Amino acid sequence: MVRRGKKYRALTASYDVKALYTVDDAVNILKKAQFKFDQTVELHFNLGVDPKHSDQMVRGSVALPHGTGRKIRILAFCKENVVQSVLDAGADFAGGADLVQKISDGWLDFDAVVATPDMMAVLGKVAKVLGPRGLMPSPKAGTVSPNLAQVIKELKAGKIQYRVDKGANVHAPVGKLSFTAEQLRENILSVVDSVKKNKPQTSKGIYIKSLTLAATMTPSVRLDLAITR
Numbered sequence: 001m002v003r004r005g006k007k008y009r010a011l012t013a014s015y016d017v018k019a020l021y022t023v024d025d026a027v028n029i030l031k032k033a034q035f036k037f038d039q040t041v042e043l044h045f046n047l048g049v050d051p052k053h054s055d056q057m058v059r060g061s062v063a064l065p066h067g068t069g070r071k072i073r074i075l076a077f078c079k080e081n082v083v084q085s086v087l088d089a090g091a092d093f094a095g096g097a098d099l100v101q102k103i104s105d106g107w108l109d110f111d112a113v114v115a116t117p118d119m120m121a122v123l124g125k126v127a128k129v130l131g132p133r134g135l136m137p138s139p140k141a142g143t144v145s146p147n148l149a150q151v152i153k154e155l156k157a158g159k160i161q162y163r164v165d166k167g168a169n170v171h172a173p174v175g176k177l178s179f180t181a182e183q184l185r186e187n188i189l190s191v192v193d194s195v196k197k198n199k200p201q202t203s204k205g206i207y208i209k210s211l212t213l214a215a216t217m218t219p220s221v222r223l224d225l226a227i228t229r
Helices: 006-013 023-030 080-088 097-104 117-133 148-157 181-197
Strands: 040-047 059-063 074-077 093-095 112-115 159-163 169-176 208-215
Touching (some): 023 181, 059 181, 074 117, 074 148, 080 093, 093 097, 097 117, 112 148, 159 169, 159 181, 169 181, 181 208
Parallel strands (some): 074 093, 074 112
Antiparallel strands (some): 040 208, 059 159
């Protein structure tokens, strides 16, 4: 059994963990947690889909109105003749086969991966490394494009990607605890709206079964599903 710290236990005791809260009330509960660093706030969905079936996969991207509050390191796969222009556009790393080999050797010091369409065959060699980590570029997520400069700009500004995991859960960062309640609410509603729009046509019954909000060092607060309707 995991033993929680005093601050965690005190926060848990300050609200009804079984109750459902509005977004603003949930944010205010989390803001009671005082730590020495600015915690990331995450939204957690449990969906009524079966990820074992390819036609029930939920994957997408959304531009958060107020960004994520964190700097991300972007790796771009492109032809040698455009490497410098991609770096000038804001990519932290850019290249081709040389970076594939580096990843194969264990390098993963990046937060997002983008690629031009003509590099996807090369990337196939590390799909088993990037895929499980949610880093494999895809057209649906908007990370495969001939215009990498625009994609990089959007990611740096706060565009996030999400995908359902094996347990039918989606986890998405929605900002920092230092954000105002209004900023967090607008980011949260943007993610909820995106996940709703990506509901598979083959999904039957209740789509969003539960929704919780938590920060890095806090317990989860259950959200009222009224915001999903």
